[in-house]
Amino acid sequence: MKYESLSLIALIGLTSAAPMPAAENTLPRYILRAREVPQEHSHNRFLAGTNANLNLNNPAGIKDAVFGLLGNAAAAAGAGTITDLDCLHQATADQAFTNAKAAGNVTGQSDALLYAALERNTGTVGLASVSCTQTAVNPEIQAVQQHQDPASAGAAATNKAIVLALAQQLSSIGANPQDALLSGTFAPGSVTDNTGAGNTCDTADDVEGCIFSQNLLVNDATAAEIDSAVAGGAPAAAASNSTAAVASNSTAASACPASLGSASASASTTPASTAASTGTNVQTFTGTLGGAPPPVISSAGSRPFSVKGDTFVNAGAALQRSCSVQNNACANAVNSGGSGSVGDCNTQETACNAAASAAKVKSRAALDFFVASHRRATASKASTSAGNSTSTSSKSLNPSYRHNYSFLTPFFLANVQSFTGTLGAAAPAVVQGTGARPFSVNGDTFVNQGAALQRSCSVQNTACSNAANSGSLAGTTVADCNAQEAACNAAAA
Known part of the structure; x- marks a missing residue:
């Protein structure tokens, strides 16, 4: 399966830990893990979004965004052709951002920026990770650095500067600058703990990420500080020599479903x-x-x-x-x-x-009343007209003409997944309802349509890959499944 290597890494870390008694057949709410053990599920939502956009065009063959967050020894297994492992994290974010920008996908660009700011694993509590010295293709990515271990020297000031710089870049592409706080990390661990254990979590089936669902996120700045930075105040210098990035050229008003909830302040x-x-x-x-x-x-x-x-x-x-x-x-x-x-x-x-x-x-009800009244008036006028009355009446009564409420589509569709590929099974429905998280995929709910569509494509890809690896899809490879996922995400864009 696609993630066997990650499972092996996690098992190695667990077997090296001291045994602890636990109730049988139960899972703890969260697990404290050593820093060198992957904590890739802490910010699942941004990993999933980055992977979806990375796979649209992945010339370096990076296996998964999670490898960019691991120490170099573990990262090498998924780096593809990237040889500077200190820059795998940046390269992954850079390629995902490039792909999302080409598709006009503001949500995808935002996911890549937030992923670029996530903390990388280090082997010791209090040890800062090494920054990439290469220049990113996208100035927005270049302006963002990864969070540092909260127990490392000067981490509070460093991480605040990182969040403020990230907020500026999110604002420049039309995303919500306050989302920069979501890239934050955990409370500091003890630097005197020679076991290397830090305060982390790693819940595989947590859709959003366990750092959010378990309320473990520590904010690095206040909302007011972010507003000030976005308004024009330069943030404190982070560990980067890059020039502040210019605003993105992506079209924030794109019809791409993933950008329905986004805005461009410059627009x-x-x-x-x-x-x-x-x-x-x-x-x-x-x-x-x-x-x-x-x-x-x-x-x-x-x-x-x-x-x-x-x-x-x-x-x-x-x-x-x-x-x-x-x-x-x-x-x-x-x-x-x-x-x-x-x-x-x-x-x-x-x-x-x-x-x-x-x-x-309420607006829909009022609109329906108006449209119905308009149709009745049009039909009445057509029935009393001479000469061209037949063609006029036909047009006014044509179902596709009467119900052409295209501007209502974003709010009232049932299944908004339009991709028709069926390799390994059809992509699961993206059902649109109401409420704070109106989109759902197999029971998982989302605020944004774009994120839900990406999840649907990812679920289909996993089913396809499992079938290919088990031999039940003769002549089909995981690469074929990945190509289908890229097409699925392209359809969503």
Whole structure:
């Protein structure tokens, strides 16, 4: 199977540890692992996104994004033609970013940037990892360095600078700069612990990543510090000699499903303050835990909705951003010692997104009423017209003409997976519903359509690879499965 080498590495680490009593037939909520043991599942969501985009075009033959996070000895097994193992991490992120940028996939670019900032494993608690000295192809990747072991010297300042630089790059491509906090690492381990154990987790079946689900993430900066850095304040210098990257040339308003929820701050020609004074706030949610959600200003233009200066094509995406900004502020307040819990913040975000969904349903009902009235009027006019009345009536009653609500597609489709390849089995359905995480694949839920489509393609690829390795698909190789996955992701883009 594709991940046999990773399983072997994990088993070697476990067999070297001292035996500990545990209840039979149960799995612990999380496991403390030695630093040299892979912690690849801590940020699963970004590994999955990076792999999906890396596989679109992988000339170096890098086997998996996880190898870029391992120590050099283990990384060599999956480096492909990359010989400078200190740069495998950067090379993986660079290629994934290049592919996502070519596809106009803002989510893919964001995943690659966040992956580039993840901490690499080192053999000792408190030991900083070696930085790559090569220049990345993409200036956005060049501007981002990997997090360092939180117990290493100066780690707090270094990791804060890394997060602020990352936030600037996320903003430049139209992604949410506050997401930079998600690249953070764990609480520091003890440098006097000669076992090399650090505070990590590694839960294989955790879709989002165990550092998130187990609330182990330590924020390196505040939301206000990120806002300041994005607004133009240069972050403290990280371990990089690169020049600050220019804004990405990718089209943030692409029709690519993965970028439906993204915005480009540079796309707006109207300052947020001006928009606020001339537009209408369509954010109706009234929860105030951690502060009220920022206004969603509706005005004119090709990207008529704005949240704190970021602009959006769709009201739904803008409302989701507003709810997300409120959630980040709430979580930061809790983690800084405020009352409540992160769980309370997440519950509030769910309610906020539900309020947005309810507003969309009301809008749909009003729109249906308008369209039905328009059709009746058109049909009535056609029936009383002479000469060309037959052709006019036929056009007005044609089903494809009557139900051409293409602008409603992002909100009301059932299965949004359109890929038709069936090597090893069809790609699982990406079902769109409502709520804070409206897209689902085999029971796993996602905020963004692009991430859900990538997961669907990945699940199909795994099934195909398993079948190829077992011999049940005669004449089919894992390479064929990978080619199909690339085509599946291309269809999503």
